[in-house]
Amino acid sequence: MLEQGATQTDQERGRTFMEAISEKYSPENFPYRRGPGMGVVVVPVVAPQGSPMRDRLNLPSILVLNGSGISRAGDQGEIAAFCAHVIELDLSHNTLQDWREISKIVSNIPNLDFLNLSFNPLARVALGPVCGEAFCGVRRLVLNNTQVSWDMVFTLTRDMPELEELFLCRNKYDSVLAAATPCPTLRLLHITDNSLQDWEEVRKLGSIFPSLDTLVMANNNLASIQDSGVVLEGLFPILRSINLHNSGLNRWEDIEKLNSFPKLEEVRLQGIPLLQTYTNTERRSLMVAQLPSISSLNGSVVSAGEREDAERFFIRYHLDYPEEELPYRYHCLVTKYGKLEPLAEIDLRPRCLALVEVHCEDKVVQVNVRLDQTVAELKKQLKEVVQLPTNHMRVYYIDKDLCCVFGPEEMKYSTRALHSYSIRDGDEILVVPKTK
Numbered sequence: 001m002l003e004q005g006a007t008q009t010d011q012e013r014g015r016t017f018m019e020a021i022s023e024k025y026s027p028e029n030f031p032y033r034r035g036p037g038m039g040v041v042v043v044p045v046v047a048p049q050g051s052p053m054r055d056r057l058n059l060p061s062i063l064v065l066n067g068s069g070i071s072r073a074g075d076q077g078e079i080a081a082f083c084a085h086v087i088e089l090d091l092s093h094n095t096l097q098d099w100r101e102i103s104k105i106v107s108n109i110p111n112l113d114f115l116n117l118s119f120n121p122l123a124r125v126a127l128g129p130v131c132g133e134a135f136c137g138v139r140r141l142v143l144n145n146t147q148v149s150w151d152m153v154f155t156l157t158r159d160m161p162e163l164e165e166l167f168l169c170r171n172k173y174d175s176v177l178a179a180a181t182p183c184p185t186l187r188l189l190h191i192t193d194n195s196l197q198d199w200e201e202v203r204k205l206g207s208i209f210p211s212l213d214t215l216v217m218a219n220n221n222l223a224s225i226q227d228s229g230v231v232l233e234g235l236f237p238i239l240r241s242i243n244l245h246n247s248g249l250n251r252w253e254d255i256e257k258l259n260s261f262p263k264l265e266e267v268r269l270q271g272i273p274l275l276q277t278y279t280n281t282e283r284r285s286l287m288v289a290q291l292p293s294i295s296s297l298n299g300s301v302v303s304a305g306e307r308e309d310a311e312r313f314f315i316r317y318h319l320d321y322p323e324e325e326l327p328y329r330y331h332c333l334v335t336k337y338g339k340l341e342p343l344a345e346i347d348l349r350p351r352c353l354a355l356v357e358v359h360c361e362d363k364v365v366q367v368n369v370r371l372d373q374t375v376a377e378l379k380k381q382l383k384e385v386v387q388l389p390t391n392h393m394r395v396y397y398i399d400k401d402l403c404c405v406f407g408p409e410e411m412k413y414s415t416r417a418l419h420s421y422s423i424r425d426g427d428e429i430l431v432v433p434k435t436k
Helices: 008-012 017-024 076-082 099-107 129-135 150-158 199-208 229-235 252-260 280-290 304-317 328-337 375-386
Strands: 040-042 057-059 062-064 070-072 088-090 114-116 140-142 165-167 188-190 214-216 241-243 266-268 353-360 363-370 393-398 428-433
Touching: 017 057, 017 070, 017 076, 076 099, 099 129, 129 150, 229 252, 252 280, 280 304, 280 328, 304 328, 353 375, 363 375, 375 393, 375 428
Parallel strands: 062 088, 088 114, 114 140, 140 165, 165 188, 188 214, 214 241, 241 266, 353 428
Antiparallel strands: 040 057, 353 363, 393 428
16 A cells, blocks of 8 residues: 555655654654753754654654665755754665765755765766765765775765765775875775785775775785885875784785884784684784784784783794794894793693602501592502501601601691692601500
């Protein structure tokens, strides 16, 4: 059944932005609630003529309309009347495919700061210059899985003088188009889950976005970092954080090149072929030692103590390498710490056995005793040695080094474990028959 006044063509075209708002944020579905960020009651000063929205709407400043079947803007007067206070708008998972319709929505939300258009089919339609001006106030833009072209991206960034964060994940990019006009305001670029395998394409990002602070390039299978240190230093001059999770890096030389970014302090590098053969401890220690300037690795803070331990580990790890295979970083660390000796292997496991002398009257016998047994179990072991019933013997422990100071210690508690006495090889066990 169609609503009164609606045509089949209207239904096929999907819902308007205002229809989705009126349904989700009506007083019945979204009651007015007090408190910060809970929304405000919006009553347009003059309701547009013929508008079905004469009642008040409880609109928050953050509108979430994902998966609402929106394909069109609807009445622009209504958008302007109801959405003047909105600062964030999520339109992901709708059927928007016409940039003109999107610009009608955005141009009537003057305070919009964040816009999410992910999972809308935006690959084919271009954006005209007049429409592009609608996005001039947006600082954060999400275009994940929209298949939006690089030409379209540059059209947007050219008209967004305040853009700081851009999300271009899952857009099937295998190359980057050179831009005629750079975007100097962008600080954060998420471009994960694409197919940017060649560093030549990444190099273009440095020219397009010269002020990048954070570059997230996980799941791109980047094969290597090909530029020299001098080129890299000028490529991303203020890059502070880089994420290369699940890339194809397989040489330590590529890791060393990250040191060429002069401001880099946070690195995320998990799931790369280079590290697959190492243990978790080896991976982190070798990475920390290779990257002397970073303060965070894979989301964990690198303390001064951890860094020193990692750098010493790095030296010892390479002690047996041929001179021609030693990495550059090894020589730097040897200059700092000297050529360290291998660590002594110390077994810290508790001892299981001790060879003791058992004295009973004139008899002296050497016996191996298990240190994990109790005093009662020791008496059972000694029963055959001293030929006494367990209830007819008193047992004393004598420490060979401290016997002159403390004398024999009676082992009177039958459930006490022998290892708690710190028994060692050469100590004595004195068995005295009980007198009747």
